[in-house]
Amino acid sequence: MNKKAGPLFYLLLAVFVFLVMFPFLWMLVSSIKPINELFGDKAFTPFTSRPTFDNYISVFTNYPFLKYLWNSFVVSGITTLYTVLIASFTSYAIARLKFKGKTVILGLVLSVSMFPQIATISPIYILLKNIGLTNSYLGLIIPYTTITLPLSIWILVTFFRKIPFDLEEAAKMDGATLMQTYWKVILPLAVPGIFTTAILVFIAAWNEFLFALTINTDDKFKTVPVGIAMFEGQFTVPWGDITAATVIVTVPLVIMVLLFQRRIVSGLTSGAVKE
Amino acid sequence: MEVKLNPNPSPKKDPGQAKTSSNKKRKASEKRLAYLLVAPSLLLILLIAIWPVLQSFYYSLFDLRLNNPTKSEVTLSYHLDLEKYLNSYPFLINVLEDEAGKAKGSPAETLNGLISELKEVDAGIKEDSAVKKQYEQVDDKLTNMEPVSEELSSVKVDKSDALKLDRTLHKVTSEVKGLKGLKNEEDALGLSSSLNEAVIKPNFIGFDHYKNNLTDKRMWMAIWNTSAFTIVSVFLELVIGLAIAVLINKAFFGRGLVRATILIPWAIPTAVSAKMWQFLYDGQNGVVAHIFEKVGLVGSATDLLTTNLGAMFSIIFTDVWKTTPYMALLLLAGLQTISSSLYEAASIDGASKWRQFTTITLPLLKSSILVALLFRTLDAFRVFDLVFVLTGGGPANSTETISILAYKRMFEQTNFGDGSALSVIVFVCVAVISMIFIRFLGRDLLTDR
Incomplete structure (x- = not known):
């Protein structure tokens, strides 16, 4: 569509962008205010004359925040690697090979992705507790599979289906086995799709809250979302620390989104739009 | 090769046959590969998503409380915690016998009645040879002040025995209270209630939740x-x-x-x-x-x-x-x-x-x-x-x-x-x-x- 965008359009757009970004901008401003300007008269001024990094220093010295970041990184990273690997095999089979029961499997995957986490938590918690895996990385990686595996299969199947079928036929003519076709022909072409899936899976694992809250209660194994949600001061809510921590979590996300926005959008919409 | 050796070849048909047979092979191996590739995901989904949901439903039929030792696991049958039982039963008998010795007339009769009833229940529990063996092992360990493992301590007992014990203990409690003025009333009541805790009832409650x-x-x-x-x-x-x-x-x-x-x-x-x-x-x-x-x-x-x-x-x-x-x-x-x-x-x-x-x-x-x-x-x-x-x-x-x-x-x-x-x-x-x-x-x- 090539409708011309007028000045009114840009104005509306600017308002939209401002409204969506306002909370983040406010957090950024508040995070560099000295503590006493977060309360009272100056609480609503959108600038400060005495910017300070005290809140940022406090986040890393008063809480094991670096540890939280590391925990989140390890858990999400391993979850992503292993789920995407397993899901890529399954999706390849569903998208490219002929066998019975495809629709049933895809239906199962879709229904599992709709499972409410709360419906699986009690057996998973009791099992992990009995085998001593609460407060460990594995204790989160295992249950995260429920969320990430259906997600990755769902997205990857769409990507695998987009690869032209002629290529496989050509490989077949040349006498390549199915596994060779997969590794040498299909996989290289699927790399962008796999990468997109990996980004989405990583974000999903990074953001998970319920399992992280219940399974890893020890400070040494808490993830970032739980860590920030549990920020508590001795007498008052430590708003300064919270604003700084929010900014610390948001900045890498913003960079990631700016770098990979096209991929993320294609991944998000791949399962949802018929082409 | 086989096709060429065929004594009665029909030229149009042959390449077709060869193709279909190799195609069939390929199709079969494709299927096998497909199931092989799908299997790990299906297995994971089954274990980490389907099983927990079914298990959640199973748990929901039980009175399951993690902070209550008698209800921290799902049990469908009656169990007896032998360690608890043997830590209370002999002492309860002692207390009751002691009181019976001091009392006269109808209170003494009541107390002796309770003692014989308790002994009868105890004998009933020991009737099963397997239970008896475990009973004696735990008893030995307790006399030697050795620790008793959870596994050894817990024994499955007949529903009728467990219920009889439960009933008898309630009777003990109410009659001891009724006798008023026993010197060791508190001891007897305490022992009776801790003995009652040794009975682990099945926590299956159906659709009550x-x-x-x-x-x-x-x-x-x-x-x-x-x-x-x-x-x-x-x-x-x-x-x-x-x-x-x-x-x-x-x-x-x-x-x-x-x-x-x-x-x-x-x-x-x-x-x-x-x-x-x-x-x-x-x-x-x-x-x-x-x-x-x-x-x-x-x-x-x-x-x-x-x-x-x-x-x-x-x-x-x-x-x-x-x-x-x-x-x-x-x-x-x-x-x-x-x-x-x-x-x-x-x-x-x-x-x-x-x-x-x-x-x-x-x-x-x-x-x-x-x-x-x-x-x-x-x-x-x-x-x-x-x-x-x-x-x-x-x-x-x-x-x-x-x-x-x-x-x-x-x-x-x-x-x-x-x-x-x-x-x-x-x-x-x-x-x-x-x-x-x-x-x-x-x-x-x-x-x-």
């Missing part, structure tokens, strides 16, 4: 809160999201920036954004609360998080802020698949913009809208992080959703049986919602595209 929950006001309140939150927030997200999608479905300068803006609220962890909004909604220092007060949306800035309606509004507002952009993105992708020639033809025919929207855009966008609605509705219905961090379900449970209630039952009251029943209820609701949607969507969600 469901019965209790379905008549519990708090559960219905939670269902109502969840439904209200889901319907209002998803409706707003759809309407605003559609408006934004239609608005930005054109070529303009700065698309990338807008796309990034849309993605950031979606990408940030819900728990972190909830904490952020808690700061913005704060009654004293929250800037959003302050602005709402200034424009007259709320009477006072403190109303937002401290009144029932204010808290629900806050949660819905935050959810709309976080997910409308995502909804717009999904719908925008749908819009971009609609050919612009349709609109051109319509404007040549003189159709107004609104008419174009209702006759072209909406019908062609139907399946995109339904898919987006399905995912958003299910997501909203199982809302947890946002409510947990922003309001904790308060004030006065006015924002308590069904997932929050289930969490509280399980992890705050350690009542896993009841909590599991609630989570099964959430599961059933979600299943019903998706079935309704899938009826509308038909099978095209799953078939090859």
Whole structure:
């Protein structure tokens, strides 16, 4: 569509962008205010004359925040690697090979992705507790599979289906086995799709809250979302620390989104739009 | 080769036969490979998603409490904790015999009656040779002051024996109380009650948790809160999201920036954004609360998080802020698949913009809208992080959703049986919602595209 965008359009757009970004901008401003300007008269001024990094220093010295970041990184990273690997095999089979029961499997995957986490938590918690895996990385990686595996299969199947079928036929003519076709022909072409899936899976694992809250209660194994949600001061809510921590979590996300926005959008919409 | 050696070759048929046989082989190996590739995922899904849901249902039929040692596991049969039993039984007999020796007349008779009844029960328990063996092992260990393992201590006993013991102990308690003025009354009562704790009854209770929950006001309140939150927030997200999608479905300068803006609220962890909004909604220092007060949306800035309606509004507002952009993105992708020639033809025919929207855009966008609605509705219905961090379900449970209630039952009251029943209820609701949607969507969600 090539409708011309007028000045009114840009104005509306600017308002939209401002409204969506306002909370983040406010957090950024508040995070560099000295503590006493977060309360009272100056609480609503959108600038400060005495910017300070005290809140940022406090986040890393008063809480094991670096540890939280590391925990989140390890858990999400391993979850992503292993789920995407397993899901890529399954999706390849569903998208490219002929066998019975495809629709049933895809239906199962879709229904599992709709499972409410709360419906699986009690057996998973009791099992992990009995085998001593609460407060460990594995204790989160295992249950995260429920969320990430259906997600990755769902997205990857769409990507695998987009690869032209002629290529496989050509490989077949040349006498390549199915596994060779997969590794040498299909996989290289699927790399962008796999990468997109990996980004989405990583974000999903990074953001998970319920399992992280219940399974890893020890400070040494808490993830970032739980860590920030549990920020508590001795007498008052430590708003300064919270604003700084929010900014610390948001900045890498913003960079990631700016770098990979096209991929993320294609991944998000791949399962949802018929082409 | 075989084909060539065939004594009666029919030239047209041969290559075909060879092809079909190799094709068949290939097909068979393709199938085998396919199942091999699918197997790990299926196995994982079975273990980590299907099994827990079934197990949740199984747990929901039991009175399962992790903080209560007699109910911390699911048991279908009667058990006796031998360590506890042997730590009380001989002493109870001693106390009773001691009292019987001192008493005269009818009290002595009563006490002797109780003693013989208790001994009879004890003998009944030991009738089973396996139980007797374990009984004696535990007894030996206790006399030698050795620790008794949990496995050795617990023994399965007949229902009739267990119930008889239970009945007899109740009788002991009531008659000892009735005799009034026994010197060691307290000891006898204490021993009797700790002996009673040695009997582990099966905690299977059938559908009682469901019965209790379905008549519990708090559960219905939670269902109502969840439904209200889901319907209002998803409706707003759809309407605003559609408006934004239609608005930005054109070529303009700065698309990338807008796309990034849309993605950031979606990408940030819900728990972190909830904490952020808690700061913005704060009654004293929250800037959003302050602005709402200034424009007259709320009477006072403190109303937002401290009144029932204010808290629900806050949660819905935050959810709309976080997910409308995502909804717009999904719908925008749908819009971009609609050919612009349709609109051109319509404007040549003189159709107004609104008419174009209702006759072209909406019908062609139907399946995109339904898919987006399905995912958003299910997501909203199982809302947890946002409510947990922003309001904790308060004030006065006015924002308590069904997932929050289930969490509280399980992890705050350690009542896993009841909590599991609630989570099964959430599961059933979600299943019903998706079935309704899938009826509308038909099978095209799953078939090859």
